[in-house]
Amino acid sequence: MLQLAEDKLNRKPFLDNLFSLFENFGNQGNRGFTMIINGKYGSGKSTLLNFIQERNQKNKKFEIVAYNAWENNFFDNPIIPILYEISKLEKTSSKIKDGAKNILKNIPQILLGTLANAHSIDLTSLITNENIFEDYDKYKDAINKFRNILIEYCKNKKVLFLIDELDRCLPEYQIRVLEALYHLFEIPNLIVIIALDRDQLECAIESKFGDTQNTLGYLSKFINYQINLPNDDNNAFIKSLINFECIGSETELVKITISQMLEVMNFSIRDCQMILNEVNLICREKNQLGEICPVYYWYPLLVTFIVIAKYKDDKLYKKWFYKEKVANYDTTKIQFNESIYNQFLEDIKNSDLNLIIKYLLQPNYNHIMNQIFLLNLINSFSPINMIDTNELANYLNLDQDDIRHASRNGFSYPNSINLVIRKIKILKI
Numbered sequence: 209m210l211q212l213a214e215d216k217l218n219r220k221p222f223l224d225n226l227f228s229l230f231e232n233f234g235n236q237g238n239r240g241f242t243m244i245i246n247g248k249y250g251s252g253k254s255t256l257l258n259f260i261q262e263r264n265q266k267n268k269k270f271e272i273v274a275y276n277a278w279e280n281n282f283f284d285n286p287i288i289p290i291l292y293e294i295s296k297l298e299k300t301s302s303k304i305k306d307g308a309k310n311i312l313k314n315i316p317q318i319l320l321g322t323l324a325n326a327h328s329i330d331l332t333s334l335i336t337n338e339n340i341f342e343d344y345d346k347y348k349d350a351i352n353k354f355r356n357i358l359i360e361y362c363k364n365k366k367v368l369f370l371i372d373e374l375d376r377c378l379p380e381y382q383i384r385v386l387e388a389l390y391h392l393f394e395i396p397n398l399i400v401i402i403a404l405d406r407d408q409l410e411c412a413i414e415s416k417f418g419d420t421q422n423t424l425g426y427l428s429k430f431i432n433y434q435i436n437l438p439n440d441d442n443n444a445f446i447k448s449l450i451n452f453e454c455i456g457s458e459t460e461l462v463k464i465t466i467s468q469m470l471e472v473m474n475f476s477i478r479d480c481q482m483i484l485n486e487v488n489l490i491c492r493e494k495n496q497l498g499e500i501c502p503v504y505y506w507y508p509l510l511v512t513f514i515v516i517a518k519y520k521d522d523k524l525y526k527k528w529f530y531k532e533k534v535a536n537y538d539t540t541k542i543q544f545n546e547s548i549y550n551q552f553l554e555d556i557k558n559s560d561l562n563l564i565i566k567y568l569l570q571p572n573y574n575h576i577m578n579q580i581f582l583l584n585l586i587n588s589f590s591p592i593n594m595i596d597t598n599e600l601a602n603y604l605n606l607d608q609d610d611i612r613h614a615s616r617n618g619f620s621y622p623n624s625i626n627l628v629i630r631k632i633k634i635l636k637i
């Protein structure tokens with residue numbers, strides 16, 4: 209289990225609010241409380257559930273049961289693994305476990321593949337089984353007895369039932385889990401916390417019932433409350449993942465630019481980790497003495513841009529950054545709209561990569577470094593001294609003197625870009 213000391217996303221204030229919620233809700237109107245913690249894939253939902261368990265270990269204010277829907281979806285009927293997990297609540301007595309077993313023993317054969325879901329009932333079995341109604345009465349009676357056992361148990365201490373990875377399951381299974389929870393756990397002092405991507409869940413419901421289904425109305429049957437996983441501190445966390453050093457005093461500015469490049473692409477935390485693992489690997493090379501050398505600021509920015517292209521759009525990456533560049537030292541001046549870089553801009557104008565270009569062109573306190581990086585990016589397609597300097601200055605919002613100075617001190621074409629291409633290609637194999 210992860211330690212709260214490793215809370216790089218600063219989830220502690222969010223946890224404080226959650227535990228306040230747990231303490232004050234869950235027994236209103238003789239009902240339980242079901243909530244969604246909403247976040248995109250890879251945003252840290254599973255880590256948050258681990259933190260909930262870890263924090264509760266300090267004062268054991270609640271009883272906690274954890275259920276991973278993805279790991280248990282080999283059971284067609286989710287009631288089986290759900291009952292198995294909830295039966296772990298009671299250590300000193302067998303009431304809950306016996307009640308759970310009683311439900312399982314009395315599940316009619318017709319319901320083994322579904323729970324309270326008439327869409328999947330086998331009518332042939334219904335007709336041929338003469339005892340179907342008696343079997344179903346026993347099943348309902350077993351559920352009611354089990355609920356009464358849980359009600360008594362939860363009078364003394366609230367129970368948190370944590371559900372993870374539900375949005376990774378097939379739509380049919382997601383709906384079955386929700387319905388199983390509704391029929392079993394609508395009791396006071398039992399709080400169900402489901403960590404998922406709300407958009408994915410809504411897609412699952414629509415795929416089952418069609419676009420005309422009242423998705424919000426259907427979900428309100430199961431969900432009492434939704435809280436969104438905050439991402440205010442994602443930027444700081446992303447910067448903490450960068451572990452190379454730049455020459456001079458530009459490391460922090462480079463970290464800011466890289467974190468913004470990832471943020472405008474709306475990558476999840478997990479995606480950012482994968483991308484930056486690759487960037488760090490390339491930018492932390494050792495010299496012959498075994499020392500990790502600092503790099504020029506433009507180098508990690510170029511690596512990050514290309515790795516993002518590879519990660520986001522493989523077709524575009526292979527077209528522009530997979531093959532090494534062949535030197536072209538023609539000094540004939542051309543217009544900006546005739547440049548290879550402008551062809552690249554045309555290619556990405558409907559791509560998310562264009563969001564990075566737009567960000568780099570925006571005026572901000574990091575403006576000059578970003579613009580000079582863009583100049584070096586342009587230089588990776590063909591020598592910038594081929595492009596009309598006035599047009600370059602207008603595009604980048606830089607003085608022509610800055611263009612000329614950067615041209616003399618930028619990386620060498622095409623050796624620098626080819627070095628990056630070779631390294632990224634090696635990692636792609």
